[in-house]
Amino acid sequence: MKATILIVEDEGLIALHISEILANAGYMVADLLPSGEDALEYLSKTPPPDLILMDIGLAGRMNGIETARRIRENSDIHVLFLTAYSDQIRIREAGEVSTFERIRKPFTEKDLIAAVETALIQTKRRPE
Amino acid sequence: MKKKNRSSGKEPADVPGASSGIRSRAEKLLQEKGVYETSMGEPDLRALVHELKVHQIELEMQNEELFRSKGELEESRQKFRDLYDFAPVGYASLDADGTIWDMNLAGASLLGEARINLVRKRFQLVLPPESIPAFNEFSARVLSSDLRQTLEIRIHNLGEFPRYIQIEGRAMGEESMKHRRFRAAFFDITDRINAEQALREKEEKLTRSVIEKEALLAEIHHRVKNNLTALISLLSLEGTYEDTPEGKRLKKDLQNRARSMALIHDTLYKTRMYASVDMDVYLKTLAGQIACSFEMVRPVRTIVNGGGIDLDLARATTCGMIVNELITNSFKYAFPDSFECETGRQDSSTVGVFLKKDEKEYTLTVSDNGVGLPAGFEPKAARSLGLKLVNFLAKHQLRAIIDVTTNPGTLFSIRFPLDPNFHLERP
Numbered sequence: 001m002k003a004t005i006l007i008v009e010d011e012g013l014i015a016l017h018i019s020e021i022l023a024n025a026g027y028m029v030a031d032l033l034p035s036g037e038d039a040l041e042y043l044s045k046t047p048p049p050d051l052i053l054m055d056i057g058l059a060g061r062m063n064g065i066e067t068a069r070r071i072r073e074n075s076d077i078h079v080l081f082l083t084a085y086s087d088q089i090r091i092r093e094a095g096e097v098s099t100f101e102r103i104r105k106p107f108t109e110k111d112l113i114a115a116v117e118t119a120l121i122q123t124k125r126r127p128e
Numbered sequence: 129m130k131k132k133n134r135s136s137g138k139e140p141a142d143v144p145g146a147s148s149g150i151r152s153r154a155e156k157l158l159q160e161k162g163v164y165e166t167s168m169g170e171p172d173l174r175a176l177v178h179e180l181k182v183h184q185i186e187l188e189m190q191n192e193e194l195f196r197s198k199g200e201l202e203e204s205r206q207k208f209r210d211l212y213d214f215a216p217v218g219y220a221s222l223d224a225d226g227t228i229w230d231m232n233l234a235g236a237s238l239l240g241e242a243r244i245n246l247v248r249k250r251f252q253l254v255l256p257p258e259s260i261p262a263f264n265e266f267s268a269r270v271l272s273s274d275l276r277q278t279l280e281i282r283i284h285n286l287g288e289f290p291r292y293i294q295i296e297g298r299a300m301g302e303e304s305m306k307h308r309r310f311r312a313a314f315f316d317i318t319d320r321i322n323a324e325q326a327l328r329e330k331e332e333k334l335t336r337s338v339i340e341k342e343a344l345l346a347e348i349h350h351r352v353k354n355n356l357t358a359l360i361s362l363l364s365l366e367g368t369y370e371d372t373p374e375g376k377r378l379k380k381d382l383q384n385r386a387r388s389m390a391l392i393h394d395t396l397y398k399t400r401m402y403a404s405v406d407m408d409v410y411l412k413t414l415a416g417q418i419a420c421s422f423e424m425v426r427p428v429r430t431i432v433n434g435g436g437i438d439l440d441l442a443r444a445t446t447c448g449m450i451v452n453e454l455i456t457n458s459f460k461y462a463f464p465d466s467f468e469c470e471t472g473r474q475d476s477s478t479v480g481v482f483l484k485k486d487e488k489e490y491t492l493t494v495s496d497n498g499v500g501l502p503a504g505f506e507p508k509a510a511r512s513l514g515l516k517l518v519n520f521l522a523k524h525q526l527r528a529i530i531d532v533t534t535n536p537g538t539l540f541s542i543r544f545p546l547d548p549n550f551h552l553e554r555p
Contacts, residue, residue, distance in 0.1 A: 012446065012525045016517075034524055037549070059442070060549050 003050035003120050006030040008039045008067065009082065010059035014105070018053060018082075021109050022116070035060030036067030048077045051119055053103075056083045056090060065090070068097045080119045082107075218293075218314030221300070224271055226251040226263065229309060238293060238314050240286055254283050263295075270297035270310045280317060292321040345402045349393040356390035381456065381514070384421055388414055388452040392445050405444035407483050408434030414448055415455055415481050422459040426469070428477040430455075435483045437490070443548060446525040447492055451481055453514040454494040454540050462498025462538060473497050473536060489546060492528075495539040507532045507540075 005027050009015040015032040022029050030049045033039050037060045039052070052071065056064040068079040079098045083091070084105040094102060100119045103112060168176065212219060218235030220228055228246050236243035239254045252260050259281045266279040279295045294315045299308060360383045395410045396402055412432045419430050439447065458479045463469060469477040475497060482493045501507065507515055508530065518540070522528040528544035 010442075010525075012521045013517075015524065016520055032520075032524060035549070 002026045002028055004028040004030050005116065006039070006042070006049040006052045007032045008034075008036065008052060008058065008064065009055040010034040010057070011055070014055075018112065021112055025113050025116075027116070034058065036062030036064065036070075039067055040070060043071060043075070043077070048075055050078075051116065051123065052077055052079045053116070054079050054081055056081055056094060065093045065097055068094075072097060078119060078123045080115060220251075220312050220314070221309050222251055222267065222297075222312055223307070223309045224267060226267060235314050238316055239283060240291075256282060256284060259283065266295065266297065267310070270312075271299050271308050274299060280321070289318075291316070291318045293317060342400070342402065346397055346400070349397045349402070353390045353393035353397065356386050356393070360386050360390070380421060384418055384452055384456055385449065387417055388448040389445060391417065392441070392448055396441070401438065402441075404438035404440055406434070407437045407439050407444065407447070408432075410434065410444060410448065411451060411481050411483065414451060415479070418452060418455045418459065419479075424459065424463065424477075425465050426463065426477055428459065428463060428479055431478060431480045433482050435485055437483050437485055439483075439490075440548070443526060443544070446521050447483070450492065450518050450521055450542065451494055453518050455479055455481065457514055458494075458496035458498060458538070462496040462500075464499060467499050469497060485546070489543050492542040492544070493539065494542075495537060497537040500535040500538055501532075 005022055007015050007018050007022075007029060009018065009032070012034070015034075019029045019032055030046070031042060033042060035058050039054075052068070054064040054068055058064050058067065062070075064081060068081070071077055071079065078100065080100045081094045081098055081102045082105060083094065083102050091102070100122065101115055103115045213232045213234075215232055215234055218232060218238040220231040220235050222228055227248065227250055229248070231243055231246055233243060236246055239246065241254065246254075252263060255263055262279065262281055266277060266281075270277045276296055276298045279297070281293060281295065283291050283293055285291065294317045295312050296315075297310045297312045299310045301308065363379050363383050363386070366379070391410060391414050392405060395405055395413065399406050399409060411434045415430045415432045419428065422428075462479075463477045469475065478497050480493070480495045482491075484491045484493075508519055510516060510519075519530065522530050522542050522544070526542065526544035527548070527550070528542045531541045531543075533539045533541075
């Protein structure tokens with residue numbers, strides 16, 4: 001069975017694009033959410049996805065790193081960051097929450113699928 | 129003691145406060161009055177001596193009273209002198225040309241000199257040359273008025289640091305202008321002036337920084353618009369190889385989508401507002417541009433009202449994309465050649481775009497009076513990219529609720545909360 005992926009991205013067109021790419025690759029897209037608050041609310045009510053694709057700069061009051069930190073405090077769900085940031089502090093912070101390779105914007109379809117597949121393989125191998 | 133003095137028959141000249149000068153003046157006055165009587169009998173002389181003794185005692189008592197009052201006055205004067213000298217505020221009396229007639233210790237300390245070096249000297253000596261005209265003008269102003277006058281002025285540096293004082297002056301007495309003096313109180317305002325100057329410098333720095341950032345923002349929006357315009361041109365160039373009707377349609381859709389985004393940056397650049405978008409300007413230009421990109425058999429009227437609303441950049445962009453898709457659909461499908469709007473609706477073909485705001489939400493309405501949606505067509509389940517974008521962007525970006533009504537015409541009503549983080553609940 002193909003993995004379920006939640007997309008947390010505030011830029012609607014990019015979220016839609018990612019969703020199309022993942023759906024075409026056979027993944028189940030759980031939902032597309034614009035903010036960290038929406039993501040936490042979603043996870044409190046819904047079975048956890050296999051992976052979360054999380055933008056770092058989000059709508060709402062929480063950024064992607066803070067959202068991922070809160071998610072990881074209460075669950076084993078893995079987070080793969082999407083980022084347009086070149087800021088080293090942000091990148092280091094993101095590295096403290098998720099050890100997966102980040103997906104840098106703008107990305108190609110091939111880059112996105114490769115990063116998602118690698119993250120899912122690592123998730124299965126990694127004992128929690 | 130007093131009694132002893134009174135009965136000892138002391139000469140009046142020995143009484144404290146009296147003097148031989150006063151005695152001789154009194155003798156003289158008595159002779160002038162001519163009341164010196166030599167032919168008095170013994171009883172009269174006794175009575176006179178008695179009267180004189182009583183009078184002498186009265187005078188002595190008056191003299192003692194005067195002495196006591198003088199002592200009290202001296203004590204009081206000394207008390208006020210101490211208060212004057214040791215007051216924390218500087219005080220001085222000055223005349224018209226600035227001569228210092230007296231000054232307390234705080235005043236001398238404030239001016240950085242010993243008091244002895246200041247009294248009977250001109251106040252202008254403690255001023256740098258550039259402060260002297262202002263002080264002279266202040267002196268004249270104080271002396272020609274009965275009201276308190278104020279001056280803030282720089283005095284000589286203390287070391288390398290400039291110092292500032294505030295002087296409050298008020299004229300004394302009724303003497304002629306030439307001899308008139310004024311009392312002055314001095315306050316050290318160096319800390320306040322320095323703080324004000326630091327604040328002014330910070331404000332200037334911030335203003336410069338804001339101007340630079342605005343210039344940078346203007347440049348960024350200008351460049352983004354230019355890049356999107358270049359993309360629109362690239363699509364046109366690419367279109368020369370793709371002349372099929374589908375290719376042309378795709379090209380136009382893509383160009384209009386890119387144009388709706390470019391126009392946001394153009395509006396920000398032109399209105400010089402970078403935090404929010406003037407929706408009247410933006411929506412009117414957007415609707416006009418889309419209308420111009422279609423060649424219609426019959427003219428279509430476009431009515432736009434942005435409600436005087438300024439919307440944040442993110443939501444203005446989304447509204448623009450939604451309006452672009454919905455107006456494009458109206459121009460494409462609402463007025464087919466076979467549809468005579470004036471016959472069917474008693475009105476010319478019209479497309480309307482309205483943005484309104486009430487106390488809890490915005491409402492974006494895009495409507496036309498065309499043929500309406502086909503029977504059984506469910507806009508929220510549409511698979512076309514245009515309506516898919518409308519549904520998705522409204523929900524994802526605006527947290528909006530969409531209502532669609534059709535026949536006659538088509539009307540999309542998109543309601544979204546004033547606060548971008550707030551969800552609207554469908555009633």
